[in-house]
Amino acid sequence: MIEMLWKKSGSSTRPLTQEFLPRILRMTDDFQTILEIDRLRADRMGIPLSLVVFTIPLGQENAKLLTAFSESLSLRLRATDHSGMVGPFQYGVLLWDAHQTGAERFIHNVLHTDELRQSISTKVYLYPHKFDQDPTSGPSDLSNARPQSSSVDTLQTNQADDFSVQPSDIASAVSKAVNIQTLPMESLFQYRPSIFKRVIDIIGASFGLLIASPLLLLAGLLIKSQDGGPIFFMQKRSGLNGKPFSIYKLRTMTTNAEAQKAYLKQFSEQDGAAFKMTNDPRVTWIGRFLRKTSIDELPQLINVIKGEMSLVGPRPLPCDEASACDMWQQRRLDVMPGLTCIWQVEGRSRVSFAEWMRMDLRYIRRNSFWNDVHLILATIPAVLLRRGAK
Numbered sequence: 464m465i466e467m468l469w470k471k472s473g474s475s476t477r478p479l480t481q482e483f484l485p486r487i488l489r490m491t492d493d494f495q496t497i498l499e500i501d502r503l504r505a506d507r508m509g510i511p512l513s514l515v516v517f518t519i520p521l522g523q524e525n526a527k528l529l530t531a532f533s534e535s536l537s538l539r540l541r542a543t544d545h546s547g548m549v550g551p552f553q554y555g556v557l558l559w560d561a562h563q564t565g566a567e568r569f570i571h572n573v574l575h576t577d578e579l580r581q582s583i584s585t586k587v588y589l590y591p592h593k594f595d596q597d598p599t600s601g602p603s604d605l606s607n608a609r610p611q612s613s614s615v616d617t618l619q620t621n622q623a624d625d626f627s628v629q630p631s632d633i634a635s636a637v638s639k640a641v642n643i644q645t646l647p648m649e650s651l652f653q654y655r656p657s658i659f660k661r662v663i664d665i666i667g668a669s670f671g672l673l674i675a676s677p678l679l680l681l682a683g684l685l686i687k688s689q690d691g692g693p694i695f696f697m698q699k700r701s702g703l704n705g706k707p708f709s710i711y712k713l714r715t716m717t718t719n720a721e722a723q724k725a726y727l728k729q730f731s732e733q734d735g736a737a738f739k740m741t742n743d744p745r746v747t748w749i750g751r752f753l754r755k756t757s758i759d760e761l762p763q764l765i766n767v768i769k770g771e772m773s774l775v776g777p778r779p780l781p782c783d784e785a786s787a788c789d790m791w792q793q794r795r796l797d798v799m800p801g802l803t804c805i806w807q808v809e810g811r812s813r814v815s816f817a818e819w820m821r822m823d824l825r826y827i828r829r830n831s832f833w834n835d836v837h838l839i840l841a842t843i844p845a846v847l848l849r850r851g852a853k
Contacts, residue, residue, distance in 0.1 A: 566589070664773050678758060682758055695712065696715070710763060723744075776804055804838060805825060807842055
């Protein structure tokens with residue numbers, strides 16, 4: 464969340480009073496609300512956002528520098544841009560319809576003197592954080608970014624700022640600034656589990672593995688005796704903020720199942736990015752029983768203990784399916800994935816993919832301890848009655 468931008472400073476400089484601080488730097492916009500609303504709007508319209516955060520030395524002795532910064536900033540802000548203090552020593556500007564090239568051009572124009580560039584450092588948060596980048600936009604630290612798609616990479620101008628710097632000059636100009644970091648904006652929206660929820664996850668998963676161990680042993684023997692293949696199946700799934708992790712399942716398919724998936728996708732009965740098929744020819748006889756009873760999912764209790772999953776949370780999709788989701792659907796990656804969620808209780812194969820995604824977003828909005836307890840208890844009859852299972 465936006466609180467992640469806040470940091471304490473060990474500086475001994477005296478803080479500025481509201482009267483001394485330049486007017487433009489006294490803005491008190493609720494950036495948390497603004498970010499969430501503009502993110503929803505960006506998802507709906509399919510356009511990018513950039514959040515530029517300037518770390519500025521707030522102190523009486525820096526009055527001249529602050530005046531120069533505020534004057535330069537006031538000349539570059541557009542009517543559609545939101546700005547204000549996002550934390551001690553940190554000023555944020557949310558640029559609508561701008562990605563990396565536009566954000567860097569904005570920084571170059573605001574920090575237009577050597578004094579400003581040497582005194583003020585910047586961070587740029589991009590949303591979505593993987594576009595078809597302009598090759599002249601400079602390096603970007605997006606190695607852990609989850610895939611997205613868009614074709615917009617411009618910053619529209621107004622009369623106050625014509626952004627006359629040419630694209631070929633952007634990288635060299637911005638490189639003069641100090642400590643510019645490019646980060647995914649999605650990291651500001653993460654709902655990391657509380658310590659209390661983490662403790663409950665560890666206790667619950669450990670107890671579950673203990674109770675389920677005889678059942679897992681029997682299932683493992685049946686799987687092994689069937690074709691001699693491995694007992695467990697591991698697959699890369701998208702976790703919190705899209706970070707890949709290896710999910711554990713009891714193997715329910717033939718050993719060459721992954722090689723056949725590309726061909727079988729044309730027969731998928733689930734709309735959207737996910738692949739679901741009632742009579743999947745790759746599923747073995749013991750596998751059908753394990754799937755109907757959800758016993759094949761029990762090894763994921765190991766993922767819970769490892770901190771890659773939670774007992775309750777949106778079901779993790781394979782990485783290729785997660786990357787194919789629409790922008791608004793990828794908001795489900797703001798929280799840690801889980802063993803069960805609303806979809807397991809109310810949906811599964813009975814609902815469309817879009818409705819499945821809406822159920823996950825509904826869980827995020829209503830995320831609470833008692834809601835998790837309700838979903839865990841509701842999952843038990845859903846599994847026993849095999850509602851929506853294929």
